Amino acid sequence: MKLRSFLNACLGFAAFVGLWQLATHGNKVGDLPSxxxxxxxxxxxxxxxxxxxNIIASVFRVAWGFSLAAAIGIPLGIALGxxxxxxxxxxxxxxxxxxxxxxxxxxxxxxxxxxxxxSSDLSAIFLLFLSAFFPxxxxxxxxxxxxxxxxxxSARNFGVEGFDLFRRVVLPAALPQVLTGLRLALGxxxxxxxxxxxxxxxxxxxxxxxxxxxxxxxxxxAAAMVxxxxxxxxxxxxxxxxxxxxxxxRGVRRG
Amino acid sequence: MTELGSDTRTKIAIREVCxxxxxxxxxxxxLDQVDLDVRSGEFLAIVGPSGCGKSTLLNCMAGFxxxxxxxxxxxxxxxxxxxxxxxxxxxxxGILPWFSVWDNIGFGLGKMPFEQKHExxxxxxxxxxLDGFEKSFPSELSGGMKQRVEFARALAVQPDVxxxxxxxxxxxxxxxxxxxxxxxxxxxxxxxxxxxxxxxVEEAVELADRVAVMTPRPATVHSVLxxxxxxxxxxxxxxxxALKDRVFEILGVRRG
Numbered sequence: 001m002k003l004r005s006f007l008n009a010c011l012g013f014a015a016f017v018g019l020w021q022l023a024t025h026g027n028k029v030g031d032l033p034s035x036x037x038x039x040x041x042x043x044x045x046x047x048x049x050x051x052x053x054n055i056i057a058s059v060f061r062v063a064w065g066f067s068l069a070a071a072i073g074i075p076l077g078i079a080l081g082x083x084x085x086x087x088x089x090x091x092x093x094x095x096x097x098x099x100x101x102x103x104x105x106x107x108x109x110x111x112x113x114x115x116x117x118x119s120s121d122l123s124a125i126f127l128l129f130l131s132a133f134f135p136x137x138x139x140x141x142x143x144x145x146x147x148x149x150x151x152x153x154s155a156r157n158f159g160v161e162g163f164d165l166f167r168r169v170v171l172p173a174a175l176p177q178v179l180t181g182l183r184l185a186l187g188x189x190x191x192x193x194x195x196x197x198x199x200x201x202x203x204x205x206x207x208x209x210x211x212x213x214x215x216x217x218x219x220x221x222a223a224a225m226v227x228x229x230x231x232x233x234x235x236x237x238x239x240x241x242x243x244x245x246x247x248x249x250r251g252v253r254r255g
Numbered sequence: 256m257t258e259l260g261s262d263t264r265t266k267i268a269i270r271e272v273c274x275x276x277x278x279x280x281x282x283x284x285x286l287d288q289v290d291l292d293v294r295s296g297e298f299l300a301i302v303g304p305s306g307c308g309k310s311t312l313l314n315c316m317a318g319f320x321x322x323x324x325x326x327x328x329x330x331x332x333x334x335x336x337x338x339x340x341x342x343x344x345x346x347x348x349g350i351l352p353w354f355s356v357w358d359n360i361g362f363g364l365g366k367m368p369f370e371q372k373h374e375x376x377x378x379x380x381x382x383x384x385l386d387g388f389e390k391s392f393p394s395e396l397s398g399g400m401k402q403r404v405e406f407a408r409a410l411a412v413q414p415d416v417x418x419x420x421x422x423x424x425x426x427x428x429x430x431x432x433x434x435x436x437x438x439x440x441x442x443x444x445x446x447x448x449x450x451x452x453x454x455x456v457e458e459a460v461e462l463a464d465r466v467a468v469m470t471p472r473p474a475t476v477h478s479v480l481x482x483x484x485x486x487x488x489x490x491x492x493x494x495x496x497a498l499k500d501r502v503f504e505i506l507g508v509r510r511g
Contacts, residue, residue, distance in 0.1 A: 158363030
């Protein structure tokens with residue numbers, strides 16, 4: 001079955017590359033690049049060595065933004081899920097800020113962090129923080145608010161209260177949905193990093209896209225897109241694996 | 256029928272209990288002047304039409320929900336919060352999916368040395384017939400086995416009272432019959448006061464010493480029927496059928 005789904009996936013890719021080749025046949029470097037030009041461009045940027053620096057820069061920013069968002073978003077979300085009064089006060093605000101694209105914050109980010117050392121990194125990290133923060137808060141809030149009352153009641157029945165209740169019941173009950181939120185947030189952060197790096201920074205995969213565009217090297221633009229897709233896929237697969245490992249250990253996903 | 260409060264073995268005394276809920280459509284009276292005595296060590300069943308508030312009554316007895324007026328006293332003390340002395344057994348087992356059978360049964364035991372805890376946990380694993388499954392997770396168990404874990408967890412804290420809220424409702428028909436026999440065996444061995452809420456009249460007649468029949472909402476206790484049939488009981492017995500018919504008659508259900 002595993003081999004079969006792999007072959008099916010290959011079929012989809014082959015069809016896509018075929019159509020792509022047909023559509024871009026005979027194009028030159030300044031036009032939409034063909035698959036072959038993209039592959040060649042990928043070889044060139046990889047050989048230049050800048051590609052690796054750009055990958056590291058993007059992953060570094062996402063890692064910081066995502067970790068900060070998780071560190072603040074999970075506790076806040078759980079608190080909002082647990083205390084209805086707090087939720088009534090804070091959640092409408094959170095939900096109103098959520099639809100604002102993080103990119104819209106860029107001008108403010110530049111003002112806030114401009115002039116400091118690492119200013120470009122800080123403003124990109126701030127945008128990534130925003131992009132990951134809202135999905136994490138929202139998932140943690142609903143995870144906690146939707147915990148089956150049966151579990152809470154039986155814990156109280158057995159005199160399990162306070163931190164013990166949190167550690168043994170609330171956290172593990174909320175965990176699956178929180179993990180799903182983290183995975184979603186990481187995916188969004190990775191999408192946003194490219195846009196966040198298109199202004200004001202001089203490293204990262206987003207910068208590489210803009211820089212190649214300015215040099216009219218569309219093959220290098222497409223090469224950067226291939227790299228973005230591959231790393232995005234890698235991050236998501238990694239998160240999915242972390243998720244299933246943690247859940248399997250708790251027996252939730254077994255059987 | 257017995258006169259209220261006349262029995263010295265009264266464990267739980269429910270007096271003029273009213274319970275109302277505030278909803279968007281206004282105030283809903285769920286329990287209206289409920290009077291009921293539960294004797295120490297007896298198996299009492301509460302039957303009534305679905306949605307009549309029998310589960311609400313049980314939740315109030317367990318201290319999960321406050322009553323609007325009246326009083327519920329256990330051993331003479333007003334119920335105001337849940338207690339380990341009175342354990343609630345849920346329909347869909349309330350055992351925790353992220354803990355093993357061992358951890359679930361030890362869940363309510365609080366802090367104690369490992370050896371002591373292990374001894375208690377293993378004793379109750381044996382009592383419910385789950386030897387060898389202590390390391391299993393709930394997701395690896397059948398519905399009946401999960402319900403056994405729930406019983407073991409409840410019994411491990413040595414409560415006086417077990418509240419059974421349609422504990423077999425989520426089980427298939429065969430497992431349900433098996434678990435009825437099982438709960439009777441456990442009750443026979445431990446003699447806890449058991450209060451069973453069910454809409455299954457046959458289940459109530461098979462298990463209980465007395466059957467309290469509730470009216471539709473706003474619910475009150477219509478009557479309490481004594482059930483002296485010797486155990487094990489069979490639904491084919493004439494007296495069994497007669498008692499069942501009596502309950503159906505009070506519930507206003509016409510059959511056949």
